[in-house]
Amino acid sequence: MAERESMEYDVVIVGAGPAGLASAIRLKQLAAQRQSEISVCVLEKGAEVGAHILSGAVMDPRALTELIPDWKEKGAPLNVPVTEDKFLFLTDKGARQTPNWLLPECFQNHGNYVVRLGDVTRWLGEQAEALGVEIFPGFAAAEVLYTDSGAVKGVATGDMGVARDGSHTPNYQPGMELHARYTLFAEGSRGQLGRQLISRYKLDEGRDPQSYAIGIKEMWEVDPAQSQPGLVLHTSGWPLDSDTYGGSFLYHLADNLVVVGLVVGLDYANPWLSPFEEFQRYKTHPAIRSTFEGGKRIAYGARSLTAGGLLSLPKLVFPGGAMIGCEAGFLNASRIKGSHAAIKSGSLAAEAAFEALTAERSHDELTAFPQAFEKSWLHAELNKSRNFKQWFKKGRTIGTLMTGIEQWLFKGKMPWTIRHSKPDHACLQPASECARIEYPKPDGKLTFDRLSSVFISNTNHDENEPVHLTLKDASVPVAVNLAKYGGPEARYCPAGVYEFVKDDGGDDRLQINAQNCVHCKTCDIKDPTQNIVWVAPQGGEGPVYSGM
Template identity: 50%
Template structure:
């Protein structure tokens, strides 16, 4: 294949990622400097198609960005009316933990709204386009343009490549999108953000990022079981004391329930399956009573950054900066990141305008502005809560959380994240297999039927976007020591072991990339970091519809 000639387009500002952070940054930039030429690219087929969240939105940042959002018909119609918080000691019992605002302010959802983050991002995109911001869905940022140690933009992925990487009959080379500054808003574990952190050593001096996987189902339930604005959280069963996680139920819209489960990816048991744990928790009486008689209409999954304050990397580099969950601004105890993502995008916009005026190569004022903002204060206050669960286990950490919340995090210590999630996994011989019952196809389901609901579209003959850096490691490490954990932690059945039961044949890993729902869990949890998630052809992947 000869040298590829790429079309070039130039802008003042380029934003990679069409989530709440990227869209908020674009809108704020136009508010401050309407003459700016702004381009936003999104790898999904449309804005919102890859967005996964509960979601309960705290409108703090939205009130600042678009004060008249209610008059502009933002899709936040269901306000939180009632909430409950449960500890589940076993599969039958539940203990209602009263939410005392003075002690547990992060759990207080008064004034917040339940809805679909995908729909909310579609609305934000419409607001942005009305301001002449150019939005290009279906364009995946596949590589960085770095010249003289400065980011000059990104290269979008080639279209029409064959499985072996050769140019097919419909081949179209990706474009070079160049800008004075590039904002990376890819969300958790973005592929370009990962490259940036390595190239500019942005993680030097900070704790490893720790992650969770959120698995979500959208249900339509009978009217008599529906209570608009009711939200419910639980922790405990089916997880053991050393494994962090919990469930949610959010009632919104017209008889819709967002049912989800988050599990920390620092878990130790190689036999554990986040997907199957999610199916198990639905059988608990406090959850099944709402779902029985209902109909599951959607399925999705996504990794989320849980490290918080200790794990935030250096945010700037020559030519750009990181915003939203690409930087790790999720407030884990609050179970919210939309408001912090939006605010980080707004602060980034203000910092970029200042950098343009002073012709700074690196918009370093952004780091300073974040530290002076309520985003920093909020994350600092809760910095010890998530690592307390890894340090003490769920039961003692729950007691510690009450104390830490009461004093608003004003303690003279900061717990650390010592190890990356992939380093926490124990050998299969040291772990006990959980008992996962077969699905009943009414309340619990298989991966196959779940993935069908994600509306995945990957062209079958495009190159596989999940790469093993060293294929020989899989047999000696993943199989021999951990018994193929990727077949369990992947919520979409992408990874499959073949020939494991055949005599005189070695087991082999089969990668069903067409099933991938872009959750990024494999890129995070693989024991040797041997799996590299790259962007597939633009527009590929899940297509989450309204309500997700």
């Protein structure tokens, strides 16, 4: 086996999203203020910074303003201020708008911006590099490295040029080890390495199980007559039933661009449900379809969201590092916003790491990070909405009513806390106990199939590399998932990765089309037997989102 080379840094950051880049920027800012030198490296599995970023997104600029006060002068792509909020409750044919004076504060967006988060992330990358941060796109962190005492000492990137059978191709290159005094993990929702760290250090002990959702999104170029830059529309209700958590977003950008998406909680019970088809169906609603008629769909993507909130937040630190952003779960689901929380958490972790470095410490716990978080406005914000997802686990009616009471009447200062104990994958019921859902065929104009959608996500994987969607037990998909749950993999995946086919003998088998994977991680979360484990493919592969 070829020996891996190694590089030494003060801080290694895994993931060039808003959290990771905010950490890198803050570390370099502090070093400049103290006239000291700190080496900072950021690894990014996407082919370029922003390639794997997908979010709504309406952005609260508070954390960005704290990090880079002159972001406007520096050209940050926050160019479309929110001009109007609308919230609709949908039935199959009708829509009822909530009066704006009744909207709780968490649904009000005055002072926020409709953004393309991929563009914002690219801009953050430019700011980081200008400060001397080394960013390596196209390199996936595949392994956590530990000291002899069990502390994190860095990460190793994956080997390149490995064939599907495990042999080395002529392009083989062994992974690189990156050693650091502290390593910050910012992989986003359901991070591969973060999942391992939570298990190794028991970071979720005493916490509620993490709760996730899948967000499926398209970008459209619409008829100029339909364009209303700054309009922010959210809906609840149809097409989802009252027991399924979820809702839609529809945001108007400049240049006749509209982004639309559906978020579906991955604690849904009916294995026949398909989040992708529910989203396609949503666009046909009379209150929605007129926006897109005469328009053109130009981008597609999907991503899981870590939505459990404060009560599901794991312990943030462990010997040698910390978890930040959506890796840990700082998203505020009640506000449908996470980028401001990612930036703030990354900044707080950076401040704790900088103080430790200047004190000549290394590989210990950055206890100052969770302490600073607990005193921050971000903790106060998440504490206000701590019960949001828990109420919706009791159904839409109770969730809507109690969210209104807590946020509108109590202003988030309620004297009670609601807990839950059931992970998302354990919520599926046997297929025989659930009503089948028949979805209409796509028309190719307003509604589409998975494969044409994956095509415009610019997803690419080498077909000869090892499959990065791994099975703990190859017999389970047919023996358990298909037999008991009707093969839900074929429906919860938004990219057509999983399909059950017949082999030459007429027996069922699971076919994994790994080249279609958009890295949403839904399979890793929702598989009822937790038999599927998502691991990073070779660096640079996956979707290439254009400002999504």
